[in-house]
Amino acid sequence: MNKAEKIQYFDSMAAEREKWKKRNRYYYSQLEKLLKFIIPPQQSVLEVGCASGDFLAKMEPARGVGIDFSPEMIKLAHKKYPTLTFEQDDAEDLKLNEKFDYIILSDIIGHLYDVYQAFRELHKVTKPETRIIITHYNFFWEPVLKLGEKLGLKMKEGHQNWLSLPDIENLLDLNGFEVIKRDYRLLFPKYIPLFSTLLNKYISKLPLIKKLCLVQYLIARPTSAGGEQTAPQYSCTVLIPCKNEKGNIEGAITRTPEMGTEQEIIFVDGSSTDGTVEKIEEMIEKYRGKKDIKLIHQGEAKGKGDAVRKGFAAAQNDILMILDSDLTVPPEDLPKFYQALTEGRGEFINGTRLVYPMEKEAMRTLNIMGNKVFSWIFTWLLGQRIKDTLCGTKVLFREDYLRIAAGRSYFGDFDPFGDFDLLFGAAKLNLKIVEVPIRYRARVYGDIKIDRFRHGWLLLKMCIVALRKLKLS
Numbered sequence: 001m002n003k004a005e006k007i008q009y010f011d012s013m014a015a016e017r018e019k020w021k022k023r024n025r026y027y028y029s030q031l032e033k034l035l036k037f038i039i040p041p042q043q044s045v046l047e048v049g050c051a052s053g054d055f056l057a058k059m060e061p062a063r064g065v066g067i068d069f070s071p072e073m074i075k076l077a078h079k080k081y082p083t084l085t086f087e088q089d090d091a092e093d094l095k096l097n098e099k100f101d102y103i104i105l106s107d108i109i110g111h112l113y114d115v116y117q118a119f120r121e122l123h124k125v126t127k128p129e130t131r132i133i134i135t136h137y138n139f140f141w142e143p144v145l146k147l148g149e150k151l152g153l154k155m156k157e158g159h160q161n162w163l164s165l166p167d168i169e170n171l172l173d174l175n176g177f178e179v180i181k182r183d184y185r186l187l188f189p190k191y192i193p194l195f196s197t198l199l200n201k202y203i204s205k206l207p208l209i210k211k212l213c214l215v216q217y218l219i220a221r222p223t224s225a226g227g228e229q230t231a232p233q234y235s236c237t238v239l240i241p242c243k244n245e246k247g248n249i250e251g252a253i254t255r256t257p258e259m260g261t262e263q264e265i266i267f268v269d270g271s272s273t274d275g276t277v278e279k280i281e282e283m284i285e286k287y288r289g290k291k292d293i294k295l296i297h298q299g300e301a302k303g304k305g306d307a308v309r310k311g312f313a314a315a316q317n318d319i320l321m322i323l324d325s326d327l328t329v330p331p332e333d334l335p336k337f338y339q340a341l342t343e344g345r346g347e348f349i350n351g352t353r354l355v356y357p358m359e360k361e362a363m364r365t366l367n368i369m370g371n372k373v374f375s376w377i378f379t380w381l382l383g384q385r386i387k388d389t390l391c392g393t394k395v396l397f398r399e400d401y402l403r404i405a406a407g408r409s410y411f412g413d414f415d416p417f418g419d420f421d422l423l424f425g426a427a428k429l430n431l432k433i434v435e436v437p438i439r440y441r442a443r444v445y446g447d448i449k450i451d452r453f454r455h456g457w458l459l460l461k462m463c464i465v466a467l468r469k470l471k472l473s
Contacts, residue, residue, distance in 0.1 A: 049108030053077030110160030234318035241307035305418035346434030351393035355437035
């Protein structure tokens, strides 16, 4: 569902919310106890995604404000708690400009279209001592919750973002927030006398078992003002390797936002036969004087890795970005990578496609499984968390790329993709690798260039190289 559809859906559910809360009163009472334990009374409290306002009222705030994008939910909250303040607002584009002691985001981030942007907006309502409390469903419970919806035991909520605690922590860190505490609650969300108490008060606290709980939560604090005012500005090169992508060329140009002090777009063509080169040349003429667009011919060499090396060798700007020409990674997301690098969140910014729900046909099931397996392997091999090894979008400073290139002989020329050449080099230089979640789109033009089995075998060989060169050296 897009945002408009979500608003319409929650508007329609407003009248039924009380029925569902009564049906699952034990779950909501346990969440309420957790929040009351964290938040002292008589504080200023903001609840983002407040729905009917029940949690906010139970906090006994000196100043209580609830916001929700559903106007019908806001009407319901006004009716129930007239002494509190409720406003229709969008977490991803906050109009509210007031600072609070505590901010609650309870079971809301699963419904957000852009969690990154929502966290960035929180700087409008935080001060240095603000504490942010986030609760979210544990991914392991997805099948159980979906079954509960089908059986009429739980309110239907549609397809959600299923973020792990490390995913949420990473998104907070990217936007200038530090996690103080993370934990799990509620191993059994229904009430059975004695049994529920035994499980939830005692058994659920045990190591390992606690990670099976339904609710995961974090408490965070701001560490910066978001970076917009203080981050230095740099020039950017957007590199787009392409082969037979004629239908995507103009979109790659028009949809790429302007970033930094100046920007160039470099296409590296791998002997296209569908008119891609002619389309790029047409765009160069069309945007001459408006956009700096260049074309490099890859020649007889093949593979994206070679195209990346040729393009980066020609680039002159401070920051180097790779954008896949199939546009399955939206060009509109590139500013998030720029912000992460220039604000010092990381030194090598890698995209990850495995956080948000994907469009149908965007990635085949076997590809997803393979990506997850290789992410576990490479997280261990590189010593830094890598959720998506083969996302094509990678961003780094040119000076760091030149250091990676200078040490390339240590690993050898074995990578036709270019992804692992950069990841291994960054790990060898001890660059801080961070990942920016993106919404992966289905390809709308051209054919996929990946052979799952042949390239999967190459990935296994790369694992062996990394094991020898990084772990066993």
